Amino acid sequence: MSGHAHAAPPAGEETPRRRFRRIRALIEKIPMPKSRRGLIVGFFLIAGFGAVVTVGAVLAIGFTETATFCGLCHTMAPEQKAYKMSAHSELACAECHVRPGAMGWVSAKIAGSKQLFQLVTKTYPQPIPAPDHSDLPPVSETCLRCHSLDSITANGGPVRLVLRPTYAQDKVNTRNLVAVVLRPVGLNMPGTGVSGGQGEGPRGVHWHVQQNVTYTSADERSRTIDSVTVTNKDGSKTTFVAANKIGISTDVAPDLAKLEATQRVRTMDCLDCHNRAGHAAPSISQALDGAMSDGKISPSLPYIKKNATDLLNGTYATLQDANEAIGGLKQTYETDYPAAAAKYSAELDKAIVEIRLIYADIATPEMKVEAATYPNNLGHQSSPGCFRCHDGAHFKIVNGKATNETIPSTCSTCHTFPQVGNDITGLLLGSAPTSHDNKLWVFNHKSAAAAVAAQRNAQAKKLPAGSVDPAGTECGTCHQRSYCEDCHKTGAIKVTHDEMLFNHAASIRVSGGKACAYCHQPVFCARCHADNVLATQAGKQTDSTVTTG
Numbered sequence: 388m389s390g391h392a393h394a395a396p397p398a399g400e401e402t403p404r405r406r407f408r409r410i411r412a413l414i415e416k417i418p419m420p421k422s423r424r425g426l427i428v429g430f431f432l433i434a435g436f437g438a439v440v441t442v443g444a445v446l447a448i449g450f451t452e453t454a455t456f457c458g459l460c461h462t463m464a465p466e467q468k469a470y471k472m473s474a475h476s477e478l479a480c481a482e483c484h485v486r487p488g489a490m491g492w493v494s495a496k497i498a499g500s501k502q503l504f505q506l507v508t509k510t511y512p513q514p515i516p517a518p519d520h521s522d523l524p525p526v527s528e529t530c531l532r533c534h535s536l537d538s539i540t541a542n543g544g545p546v547r548l549v550l551r552p553t554y555a556q557d558k559v560n561t562r563n564l565v566a567v568v569l570r571p572v573g574l575n576m577p578g579t580g581v582s583g584g585q586g587e588g589p590r591g592v593h594w595h596v597q598q599n600v601t602y603t604s605a606d607e608r609s610r611t612i613d614s615v616t617v618t619n620k621d622g623s624k625t626t627f628v629a630a631n632k633i634g635i636s637t638d639v640a641p642d643l644a645k646l647e648a649t650q651r652v653r654t655m656d657c658l659d660c661h662n663r664a665g666h667a668a669p670s671i672s673q674a675l676d677g678a679m680s681d682g683k684i685s686p687s688l689p690y691i692k693k694n695a696t697d698l699l700n701g702t703y704a705t706l707q708d709a710n711e712a713i714g715g716l717k718q719t720y721e722t723d724y725p726a727a728a729a730k731y732s733a734e735l736d737k738a739i740v741e742i743r744l745i746y747a748d749i750a751t752p753e754m755k756v757e758a759a760t761y762p763n764n765l766g767h768q769s770s771p772g773c774f775r776c777h778d779g780a781h782f783k784i785v786n787g788k789a790t791n792e793t794i795p796s797t798c799s800t801c802h803t804f805p806q807v808g809n810d811i812t813g814l815l816l817g818s819a820p821t822s823h824d825n826k827l828w829v830f831n832h833k834s835a836a837a838a839v840a841a842q843r844n845a846q847a848k849k850l851p852a853g854s855v856d857p858a859g860t861e862c863g864t865c866h867q868r869s870y871c872e873d874c875h876k877t878g879a880i881k882v883t884h885d886e887m888l889f890n891h892a893a894s895i896r897v898s899g900g901k902a903c904a905y906c907h908q909p910v911f912c913a914r915c916h917a918d919n920v921l922a923t924q925a926g927k928q929t930d931s932t933v934t935t936g
Contacts, residue, residue: 460502465751466515483523517608540597552565556690564809612629613650615627631913637789688734778796
């Protein structure tokens with residue numbers, strides 16, 4: 388007898404052997420086909436069921452990557468509206484937001500589960516933050532699949548004409564055309580201190596992704612950039628640091644080391660400028676200009692551009708509150724402009740409908756989303772965009788010392804000087820003559836113009852005194868009257884720059900901040916001033932048509 392006797396299991400307890408017997412008995416009760424025909428039918432039934440399950444699973448997974456699925460959550464309403472207005476509305480969300488491969492899919496589903504939990508428990512943030520670019524697939528797997536680097540950089544990149552109507556925020560809603568040409572000049576100029584300068588061929592705005600450009604930013608959305616480093620073709624590096632991050636100008640090394648140690652260092656890619664490529668909603672000014680140009684909002688209504696801008700910049704708790712505020716335009720015009728309200732009653736009603744539609748497209752008050760919630764870094768009309776670096780306040784560092792050289796910030800760095808007026812008669816595409824290299828050319832060109840005007844007058848081609856018509860002069864070879872009038876019709880020429888360093892406050896009081904803002908950005912003033920001297924209303928979008936840089 389064995390010394391290891393096993394105790395009998397308690398009555399009623401199911402042993403593994405009993406469980407196996409029970410399962411086998413159940414299987415034996417399943418009718419099995421007893422003919423070859425029956426076996427074939429059974430096989431196809433099982434295979435068909437498996438195929439249905441497989442196809443259904445694939446379709447379900449595919450559906451979870453579409454905008455329709457993502458938009459089922461009300462928290463995604465702002466992004467879905469912007470997505471439908473973007474140039475990439477035909478793409479599935481996953482094509483830009485999910486990394487290829489199984490791990491990318493698993494990571495996306497984990498993130499989606501977290502978002503689902505937040506939705507169910509109502510702990511989601513308001514507004515939903517834009518994704519951190521480091522969490523998105525690399526641009527080589529998204530943007531560059533369709534937009535090859537060669538196609539956007541060859542010979543400096545394509546030349547593009549931007550021509551659109553714009554309306555001023557004055558009583559008569561003055562209509563002008565704005566025209567600029569994005570053309571391959573970029574940093575192809577002497578004195579930049581970086582590769583890609585003169586003699587290396589044309590360079591356009593996509594120069595940034597051709598070179599190895601890194602930057603530091605304390606903001607995960609890169610809305611501010613504190614230092615920029617370019618690695619040149621010979622391996623040397625050129626660094627620029629923002630003025631407000633420099634402690635001692637003769638010893639910038641500690642400041643730069645601190646930035647690189649405490650802030651994120653990113654390599655510049657497509658997303659640093661095209662951050663809203665898949666969710667590009669128009670700015671308030673662009674939306675209103677388009678509606679007025681299309682006849683949906685009548686320019687005959689006094690101050691309609693200004694009034695609509697103020698309403699669209701408003702903060703409302705619900706869409707109903709916004710609609711009620713916009714509907715108040717009726718009473719505003721009946722009170723302030725009774726004649727116009729009576730004459731253009733139908734136009735006023737139509738304008739109210741259109742402004743409500745614009746607001747519904749660019750804002751979602753239930754998610755605390757306003758027009759300026761998600762800044763678009765492309766350009767610099769409704770957000771700092773290009774001026775995060777090209778602001779005239781990022782200084783070149785040489786041997787640990789700050790120099791007076793900055794990242795190029797003139798209009799001609801990326802595009803022609805904007806033409807604004809009723810008639811666009813000429814856009815300059817070529818290189819400027821050497822006489823324009825003088826840094827003070829904007830001030831002393833009048834002397835050169837006077838000289839050529841005297842030559843013209845000596846040839847009996849006289850024009851009225853004070854005329855800005857360059858016809859018949861050397862200047863007229865490139866410039867036409869409208870080009871000169873762009874500045875001469877603004878308040879910019881009224882600003883006196885004599886002893887500006889000490890007397891600019893008095894000059895500003897006389898000419899007004901808007902005249903200064905025609906050439907200077909707020910950051911220019913921030914070199915010395917702690918306050919935002921020329922800043923617009925925080926968090927709001929304003930009409931910056933004439934703020935050219």
